[in-house]
Amino acid sequence: MIALESVSKRYGSKTIIHDLSFTVDKGEIVGFLGPNGAGKTTTMRMIAGYTTATSGRVTVAGFDMATQNEDAARKLGYLPEQPPLYDVLDVSAYLRFVAKAKGVPSREIPSELDRVISSCRLESVVRREIYKLSKGFRQRVGLAQALLGKPEVLLLDEPTAGLDPGQIQEAREVIRAFGENHAVLLSTHILPEVTLICRRVAIINQGRLLAIDSPSSLQKASEQANSVRLEVTAPAEPLREALLAVDGVRAAIVQSMPGSDSVQIVECQVDGQEGVEARIARAVAGRWDLHRLERQQPTLENIFLHYVGDTAQGKAA
Amino acid sequence: MSGMLAIYQKEVQTYFRSPIAYFVVAVFLLGTGYFFLYNVFMTGVGTMDETFQNMGILLLTLIPVITMRLFSGEYTGRTMELLMTLPLTARQIVLGKYLGAATILLLMTAATAINLIPLYLYGNPETKTILSGYIGFLLLGLACLAVGQLFSSLVQNQIIAALITVPVLLSFWFVGHLQSFQTDYILRGLFGYLSFAQHFGDFVRGLIRSEAVVFYLVVSAIALALNVSYLQWRR
Numbered sequence: 001m002i003a004l005e006s007v008s009k010r011y012g013s014k015t016i017i018h019d020l021s022f023t024v025d026k027g028e029i030v031g032f033l034g035p036n037g038a039g040k041t042t043t044m045r046m047i048a049g050y051t052t053a054t055s056g057r058v059t060v061a062g063f064d065m066a067t068q069n070e071d072a073a074r075k076l077g078y079l080p081e082q083p084p085l086y087d088v089l090d091v092s093a094y095l096r097f098v099a100k101a102k103g104v105p106s107r108e109i110p111s112e113l114d115r116v117i118s119s120c121r122l123e124s125v126v127r128r129e130i131y132k133l134s135k136g137f138r139q140r141v142g143l144a145q146a147l148l149g150k151p152e153v154l155l156l157d158e159p160t161a162g163l164d165p166g167q168i169q170e171a172r173e174v175i176r177a178f179g180e181n182h183a184v185l186l187s188t189h190i191l192p193e194v195t196l197i198c199r200r201v202a203i204i205n206q207g208r209l210l211a212i213d214s215p216s217s218l219q220k221a222s223e224q225a226n227s228v229r230l231e232v233t234a235p236a237e238p239l240r241e242a243l244l245a246v247d248g249v250r251a252a253i254v255q256s257m258p259g260s261d262s263v264q265i266v267e268c269q270v271d272g273q274e275g276v277e278a279r280i281a282r283a284v285a286g287r288w289d290l291h292r293l294e295r296q297q298p299t300l301e302n303i304f305l306h307y308v309g310d311t312a313q314g315k316a317a
Numbered sequence: 318m319s320g321m322l323a324i325y326q327k328e329v330q331t332y333f334r335s336p337i338a339y340f341v342v343a344v345f346l347l348g349t350g351y352f353f354l355y356n357v358f359m360t361g362v363g364t365m366d367e368t369f370q371n372m373g374i375l376l377l378t379l380i381p382v383i384t385m386r387l388f389s390g391e392y393t394g395r396t397m398e399l400l401m402t403l404p405l406t407a408r409q410i411v412l413g414k415y416l417g418a419a420t421i422l423l424l425m426t427a428a429t430a431i432n433l434i435p436l437y438l439y440g441n442p443e444t445k446t447i448l449s450g451y452i453g454f455l456l457l458g459l460a461c462l463a464v465g466q467l468f469s470s471l472v473q474n475q476i477i478a479a480l481i482t483v484p485v486l487l488s489f490w491f492v493g494h495l496q497s498f499q500t501d502y503i504l505r506g507l508f509g510y511l512s513f514a515q516h517f518g519d520f521v522r523g524l525i526r527s528e529a530v531v532f533y534l535v536v537s538a539i540a541l542a543l544n545v546s547y548l549q550w551r552r
Contacts, residue, residue, distance in 0.1 A: 048402040052552055073404035084399035086327070088334040097330075100323035101403045129334075145399070 001026050001153050001183030002047055007056030009042055009207075016042050017207040019056070026152070029179035030212075031198035032187035035308055039207040040187040041081055044157050047185065048078040061152050074103060077151035079159055083142025087131035091122060091141055094130060095148065102149035116144040119174050135162040143171065147178070154184045160193065172197055191301055203307050210307040218303050227296050228277055230266040231257070234288035239264055246283050248276035263291070321409040321416075324400075328387075328417025337386070338421055341379050345425045348375045353432045363440025365432075369450040369521040372429065373514065376458055377490055381482035383421050384465025387414045389475040407548035411541055415466060422458040426451065446523035453520020456533035457513060461486050463540035470544050489513045 002024040009017040017039045024030045034040050045051045046058055049069045058065040063072035086094055092113065099109045117123060120140045125133060130141065139162045146154060159175065160168045175184060176197050188194060194201050195215045202212040211218060232239060236254045243252040243266065251269040256262075270276045277295055284290050332338040352371035357363065391397040400410055436442050464485060469478040493512030499505045509515055516529040 045398070048398075050398050050401050050552070070404050070406060073402060076402065078399075078402045080395070080398045082395045084394070084396040086331065086396060087394065088331055089327070093330060097323055097327045098399070098403070100326070101320055101405055103319060103404060 001061055002185060003057075003059045004043075004047070005057045005059075007043075007046065007053045007058055009039075009046060009051070010054045015207065017046075017053075020204070020207070020209050021056075022202055022209060022212050024153075024183045024185050026183050027179070027181055028200065029175065029184040029186060029198045031194035031201045032185055032204070033189070033191070033194060033201055033304055034187075034204040035189075038205045040204065041157055042207075043204070044078075044080075044155050044185070044187060048076060048080075048155055049073055050080075074149070075152045076155065077146035077148070077153070078155045079142045079146040079157060081157040081161075083138050083145075085130045085138060085141060088129060090127055090129050091117075091133075092126045094141065095144060098145045099148050104149050112148060112150075116147045119147065119177075120144040121170060136164060136167050139163055140167070140171070143174065147174075152182055154178060154182055156184065156186045158188055159186060160188065160190060168193075191304060203304060205308045226270060228268045228270050228280060229292070229294050229296055230264075230268065230280070230284065230290065231292040232264050232266065232284055232288050232290050233262050234264055234284070236264055239266065239284070239288065242283050242287070243268055243280065246276070246279050248279065320403075320405040321413040324405070324410055324413025325416045325420075328414050329420055331386075332383075332417065332421055337382065338424075341382050341421065342425050342428060345375060345379055346428055346431075348372075349429050349432065357436065357440075363436060363442050365436070365442065365447050365450055366521050368432070369454060370518075372454060373457060373517050374490070376425075376454070377461060377486045377513075378483060379425075380458065380461040380465050380486060381479035383418050384462055384469050384482060385475040385479040386469070387418060387466050388470035389472060389478045390469075392473045393475070401548075401552060407545045410548065411466070411544045415462065415541060418462045418466065419459060422455070422462060426455060426458070443523065446521075449523045449525050450521045452525060453517050453529070456520075456530060457517050460513070460533040460536040460540075463537040463544075464489075467540045467544045467547075470547055486513075 004021050004023070007017060007020045008015060020039075020043065022030075032040055032043070042051070046053050046065070047060060049060075049065050049072060052066055060072040061075035063069075063075070065072055086097075089097070095113050095116065096109060099112055100106070104112050117126060120143050122137070122140060122144055125137055125141075130138065133141065139159070143156070143159055146156065154175075156175065160171050163171055172193065175186065178184060179197070186198065198215065200212060200214050201218060203210045203218075236256065240252050240254045243249055248270050249268050250271060253267045255265050257265050268280065270280075277293060281290065281293055284293075349368065349372055352375075353365075353368045356367040356371070360367075388397075391400060433442075433447070465478075465482040468482045468485065469475070472478045472481065489511065490513045492508050493515045495508045496505045499508065510532070516526075516532050519526050519529050
């Protein structure tokens, strides 16, 4: 439904997006991750048709954004980073304007408004002027606006920003339900959100796509960067030497546990080999008291930092 | 068509939900009322000629108040991103906004008709001259609105948009005065042709010249076309 083919965006001599290609299919929610200034919003704006790509092709529902902008816009719901609201209008007048502008036939407008108002829980503020609304409500009015006209493609730039935990839960449900038979691209920097609702994750930094895959495959791919965590009652230096002697351990950081000099907490960087935990356990348990040993699954934070850190280092080198 | 209508309705709603429409109409009526009283009752001449001239200048200073928010307000409110990503063409956006502003102009103009009551009660005015004056006033207003709307699309800040529009409109109004300083025939003609005031003067005297009608319509069309191209270029 959304397809980017080697898309680049330049402002003057500065290149913001380098040769970006990916697709979002129907029935799929793709998370778009990247640090601030990575080019997420620019990419969203190019897909939405607010700005045009300098080179490459963006298609939405089969329509080329460069030449069939208007046709594509009919298939698109877009929530920009800051919800685009008219403060002096009340919520229903605002939503009615967007519905009309999206070409919803006038006899269907009331039912369409009811639909988005109930799915975004806006019943209590329908008659209120938008400038009087709290940040959470403003965000939800923005989401309601994007859902109007039953778009096939939904672009959400940080949709849960400014919501409280309960509201985040509700917004996620709305997005998840919508994503079952539509294409959704969702940018966020709340990482758990991505694992919860996205089928695939695209990570970008400095305008380049670093990885795009399911959250679980990304975790596997960065398994080499895994670590094993131990708690041992032992003197620090001999423990470190013993661990480094184990096959598969690349580094060990030993720190004494706060409030106790004898108990050490160790982070071992290990490679992907099987059985490395068992070898570590054997090496330690025979000599000292081993309290705990666990293999740490890479969290999305680690994966993200792993990819983003790589490009930062690459640039420095 | 429906897209343009949606924009139009939104603009009119916005004008009436903020103090702008009320402020502009009130100031305009106060000013017009004062000029009318002064011109008619102090001189005892039962025509609208002088009043129309004064209304023209008053209009130039109020038009920027109507037009300044049209696009600048969308930029600062971050709503331009919505407008440009809705299935609307630049032309629909520009025309919808223009017609919204023109509605306020129409309202201002219609409200001044109250002055005609005493004029017809106590005097014997020429209806055709008054009608011609009103047509000229509306055409002048439409041209000024288009120019104001163009400047509003070029700058982010509403106040700056208004501050640019006022001198531009005033120079179009007063450019005819430069004629007196020119001996060159072509320049004299050009300054006269560009003058908002001289064309308006014809209407006020009861003269509907096609040249003047075309002039105002062409000025509006050029400003609106530039407005559309600018929006397309921005994307």
